[in-house]
Amino acid sequence: MLKVAFEQASLTEDQQQALTAMWRRCVRRIIVSTTLAGSGHPGGSMSSLHALLMLYATLRHDPGNPCWAERDRLLVSMGHISPGVYSVLCEFGYVKEEDLFLGFRRAGSAFAGHVETCVPGVEWNTGNLGQGLSAGTGMALAQRLRKSEGRTVVLMGDGEQQKGQIAEARRFAVKYGLNNLFVVIDRNHLQIGGDTSVVMPQAIEADYVAAQWNVITVKDGHDFGQLFQALRRIFLREVDDPSNPTVVVAETVMGKGVSFMEHKAKYHGSALPEADAAKALEELGLDNPIPLYRERRNTFLAFDEGFCAARPVPVIEVGEPRTYGVEVLTDNRSAYGAVLEDLAARNNDGEVPGVLCFSCDLEGSVKMDGFHKRSKEAFFESGIQEHHAATLAGAASREGFVVFFSTFGVFGVGETYNQQRLNDINQTQLKLVCTHVGLDVGEDGQTHQCLDYLGLLQNLYDFSLFMPADPNQTDRIIRYVAAHSGNFFVGMGRSKLKVICDESGAPRFGGDYRFVPGRADWVRQGHDGAILSYGMALPHALQAREDLAQQHQLKLALLNFASLRPLDQAAILHAAETGLLVTVEDHHVDTGLGARVAAVLADHGRPCRLVRLGVKRYGLSGLPADLYRLEGIDAVGIVRAVLQAKTDGSSRT
């Protein structure tokens, strides 16, 4: 494997030749793999190829141990240059050329159209542009916290510099002095729509300078010597401000190396037809294996699942649960904050903190302030830059830390839904704890009311979804997610809540209660129907249940679904035996628990009268009690709905 050290002043003649030979083999792989697939992105793969090769030749990495903790991270933000990345990974011994040619862009193969981590050597699944730098800051931050010598480099396209999330990431990197991070921009001046200066004029260097980054321009990004000198300056810290990160802007040519592909935007996303590919290979003096592999790709191939990088799963102390007595009136947020402080006290006093917290200018509101005070070096404030923060926290969560990211629901779920989706695709280990969800936000009104936390996150296949009902359950859920791997959402409102009690008047979720995902809590027993609820609506459901019992002699069961995914289907079917289910939620009426219950009933062909109560319009600005009343999800509304259903039911029979 070629290894060039920055101790040398310049590339040797041998190294130049070796790199050029590698480049020729890689160009061939790019052309062959895309033509075989009949699709893909050869143009940018070729414009960035010299930079990719120079990076792999100089970075610290070990193909025999792709997950080596001390490696440098090379994150490719423009995931569409996958043919280039795979080609270079062939060259450095990570993957085999034959597997690439047979598998590229075929279902089940690891060689996806946009780079995925199932290929060893790939650090992050990318494809949606402009988000790689945020992930890179997460990796660089983790290296810093682990006192690693490793650096992170993010290779980016020039078109994607338009994306606002990059401006956010730039600021964050400077705020935290991430000089172990650098960026290389493949400045080929073309994007899908043509010339970048026509599609969307931008001042790339000026934007980085304004953000206080060091800027190095490489006049010919296809000259290995110039690329080496630029990287060497970074390594030796020969930049204007060595305490800040650096960007290398490498001037390049789309489609570099094949005369009729150069400078053509068309080849951003088009493979060469076979005849053109043959011409290109001939022009380069390279052999053409396309006919051979075409034949082999036509026979069915079962691909294995690809490489799966083992991610360090942190082991931490979660401490003893705390019980809030019936006399306590507090909000779930505060119970969350108290657990964070516990976690800091138990896990963050060593050389490397075990638990990290990420916030977006709402530290006090989301109750991360106690953790911050206790564990300054493990708290990261991103400002009003939620897209960046969501990706950043996701990336950091894969680096052996227990990571909490908190903000209001509208920002952590709605505004950054796609960032969470990309986190989920990247198998992050994120604890996304959102406060101020639902109408419970009250007076802040429509724009701040997150009524879709389940409706949105249910689309993410690997997120567990929890909604604690009171401070006791919050305490236990937060300790649970802290100790377990996977992506978790924990949602909570803004208001102070009474502790939920059992029929004896003792805290229902205190003491020995243990949170188990996928298990509903029977808060009250009953046979005249069942109310199914969770979160901020549960106290209202409980009040309604008691009013029905006392004033109407109707004894309904009350179930709490703190675990919305996994969902306790058995409990739903059991409750359905009462003949009447009423779901109550501070959530869009069509996309939350009610919809899931309907699906469970339908999937099991179980007929049962179902009444779904929830929010049927964008909320108003006012006291939560008024908003609940207007939507019929307060105790009065629930009682009314139950009585109505009972009347309908008896008039039917």
Place this chain on the structure above:
Amino acid sequence: MLKVAFEQASLTEDQQQALTAMWRRCVRRIIVSTTLAGSGHPGGSMSSLHALLMLYATLRHDPGNPCWAERDRLLVSMGHISPGVYSVLCEFGYVKEEDLFLGFRRAGSAFAGHVETCVPGVEWNTGNLGQGLSAGTGMALAQRLRKSEGRTVVLMGDGEQQKGQIAEARRFAVKYGLNNLFVVIDRNHLQIGGDTSVVMPQAIEADYVAAQWNVITVKDGHDFGQLFQALRRIFLREVDDPSNPTVVVAETVMGKGVSFMEHKAKYHGSALPEADAAKALEELGLDNPIPLYRERRNTFLAFDEGFCAARPVPVIEVGEPRTYGVEVLTDNRSAYGAVLEDLAARNNDGEVPGVLCFSCDLEGSVKMDGFHKRSKEAFFESGIQEHHAATLAGAASREGFVVFFSTFGVFGVGETYNQQRLNDINQTQLKLVCTHVGLDVGEDGQTHQCLDYLGLLQNLYDFSLFMPADPNQTDRIIRYVAAHSGNFFVGMGRSKLKVICDESGAPRFGGDYRFVPGRADWVRQGHDGAILSYGMALPHALQAREDLAQQHQLKLALLNFASLRPLDQAAILHAAETGLLVTVEDHHVDTGLGARVAAVLADHGRPCRLVRLGVKRYGLSGLPADLYRLEGIDAVGIVRAVLQAKTDGSSRT
């Protein structure tokens, strides 16, 4: 109403005195309204108050006709300064002080915690920060297209400058030379978390300079004279580059005017307790009406619905539908593009175009290129800046144009979900047409597969959701949405599709077929069960239905749900009479049509065997046919599922 003209060189003494008197009345309103509500944002309201007053005194507007088409637009991006905005609107005769005091932050009143357009004079519902400039560009663009003399000014906070969407909006404004747009930044140096330079250091002026905006600094943003001079320079075009937009950075003090509130971040989002409010009013030498109004607020009040600005609903020619014959193989995208060209030909040759198209560097892929060629001045390219583009298009759609915004599903729905939510809250008239949805995207893989278009958009109360099954239905749906007001989503895949035929072999959606929202299409009749499908999955469902009839002597009905919202509940209940429903969709299995069908069955207490077929994991990268096969939503999988259900069903009985 105070009206200061830019023809004068400076403010007169009388004007200064009048403005100061207005300022005093407004400070009082800010303190009184927030204290009465017990919440709200007085600090920023007070730091921006001088600027707000100076703007209203100089802009062209008419309180008697708040929707006057030729008015200047004043858009307040930091919606939390609502007490300041409402106070100034009292001053200029838009609303009454008494209504503000009685209604502020109470359910049903127009005076919401963050500004909403139900208050006359408010141009855009804001609250989520950093998005107002994008909306402002949409308004300025519309003014330009209408040849209006009107200008748009966006008042913004300094903290929100961190948000990446602003960087996108800045670039767009320069690309299109929107010098009828200017920004005023309330630079009070504080955000919720404290000093902006601590929370997230930023170089506000440098960022605007890098983007080629003109920058004017106002050293004392509480000096009416300085503010007037800054605005006058813009009006007289006395800036470095009069062809570009301008930003005024006004240095201000949080909580300005009350000694113990000044420079305190706490008052960003905290109202004064009554005693402190009394002290503040006393310090200012103002009377205290709080006790009086406190009493009156305690009695119940039914608020009316508030002001509702009449939005111009454009009347356009949609032309005659086009029928694609059975011999045609094309994609829905191309049928969409053909309608856009029709619309351009019929509506865009006058002085003001009737139809506008917005794209994000995917003009060719989303088939807007024909429209672009035909109607250059009505096509707007935002580059890789989807957040900005979504808000921009939404704002433009309220200005009397028929607006189409197109990009891939992952960008137009997932990445910009919250921008679409805020559009919906703002009652925009957007035609959001997304291509490349579903597994049908194929080889581009996980990051590009939008499997949640219904799952997400179902959370938006006022969006209609349509998924055409073939080019004929696409043609008719696009013409329908062009002619109707409201927010519409139309989704389509990437692949070429055969024309759907009726049993006679003629195009099912050609000729006289008319698209009616909320009406399902019976594509085939049958009594052994019913397959419910739509969009890219429909051809597979049709094939399965024919295979079942021919090979298994099972005659199932086949329904096409091109209208997913409104949903044809009657058709579902009718189909349920067959005893077996099978939903088939290229969508997340738990959040699409299958879930809605389950809810309809449960809501009506209608027992029916339901089998939901859909996507059960993040997709792979490969040919759509392979991906459909792996998820069991190709014809073979559907046949298998139907036979299995039939076997289960008969073994049950």
